[in-house]
Amino acid sequence: MSPRAIPRKPKSHPANQLLAALPSKTYRRLQSGLERVQLNFGDVLYQPGDPTEHVYFPNDSMLSLLVAVEGNGALEVGMVGKEGMVGIPLALGRPNSPVRVLVQGGGSAMRMTGARLASELKKNGGLKWQLDRCIYTSMMTAMQIAACNQSHVLAQRLARWLLMVRDRVGRSEFRLTQEFLARMLGVRRAGVTDAAGNLQRRGLISYSRGRIKILNLEGVRAASCACYEVIRKLESVPASR
Amino acid sequence: MSPRAIPRKPKSHPANQLLAALPSKTYRRLQSGLERVQLNFGDVLYQPGDPTEHVYFPNDSMLSLLVAVEGNGALEVGMVGKEGMVGIPLALGRPNSPVRVLVQGGGSAMRMTGARLASELKKNGGLKWQLDRCIYTSMMTAMQIAACNQSHVLAQRLARWLLMVRDRVGRSEFRLTQEFLARMLGVRRAGVTDAAGNLQRRGLISYSRGRIKILNLEGVRAASCACYEVIRKLESVPASR
């Protein structure tokens, strides 16, 4: 369950954009606290209630933030790729994460202990600024998704979701079954079949046995709700002040 | 639109619990930056996109965080009373709030400029800890509401909402029309009439012409989803470390 450490030292130019945006002096100081780990699809980084020890900065992996609902499994309320980090509660001084964090796209990530993070934050080398930016993004994304879930039909939310995944994995093709997707969106699998089949018939995506590909980006954008653009713009806030 | 300042000086024992939880030395230092303002029902403290200047610490007022949805008005994604503050984006270094903040329960609040807040935060007198706690609560609440909106029927969400308002205004009776309530929840007014009528017939609440009263607290709790308890427990995290 716990991700296995990879002995290789972190590269000097970090793949994670949050780390990459740090002043190089700050990053060099941080390096000794960063450990590279391999994350595989289905790994669970945090389980609600469990004490958490590390924060994670994805390199090429992709993570889902899930809120458990009684009886209903768990529902996605956020997505983090190389643009951000997970473990915000730890960064805010909470000993555990109330959300489940699931590895949705395998790959590697850098991790750091909460204690080290806290001590680095006191040294004030631009890390706090990056962290605040990430907290802001996570919070606003959750709020937008809250409104979206209540306001938009499945077809739109599905399109939004595909676009969000694409932005985070950096590819237009990825592996995910309809079953999994339905769980993330909190709907029936058959509902996803329906909505995805519709997109496929219109030539916007192709979909087969867990392999999904966005064929017509503009088309999918048009099929999604405006929430996608709202969330996308959150990511593009300036990276330094 | 902009709330009017009240000349009276802030009380030495603050009504806002976030301020009250500060070390008294820190609070005394803060006082000169705090200005008491009167907030009236319907006032809008932040409009998405507008530059924001102040953060607000409610005394006895109650504020709603709203996310606008194209065509659909705006939907509530958070609620803040005397236990917290609004203006988190400002506290995170963002120049404006992407959410609308609406005064839902009239009363007073203390406010402070973002610049002053930033300078106080650097002095590290426990303010950051309180702020982090508030950010954590707002974020987790939004995530829970996102899941709730997707998972629970209107009747449950209505009950949750009434309980959340009660906790924040500190009374079991408050003034709100079904029309307003429907907007907050993102449903039809007729749907609220239906769900509220049901609660009323069961003797759990009384409801008449914008005056609503919780008669049977346990009953309303039983009618709501578990999200209420999840959110309530977020508020009760320890106030000092």
Next chain:
DNA sequence: TTCCCTCTGTTCGCTAGCGCACAGAGCGCA
């Protein structure tokens, strides 16, 4: 007291999505 305006109750037809179930299709593996 009377009028008016706001708020609530209720109806109708309709759609999105549910829960369940089963058939078929493709891929991996023996």
Next chain:
DNA sequence: TGCGCTCTGTGCGCTAGCGAACAGAGGGAA
């Protein structure tokens, strides 16, 4: 090559909630 398992497509009856509309009831103001 054939078997079996996973993934997708589809059908059926049902419920929650929508959009629109209208009737009535209660309070406040003149």
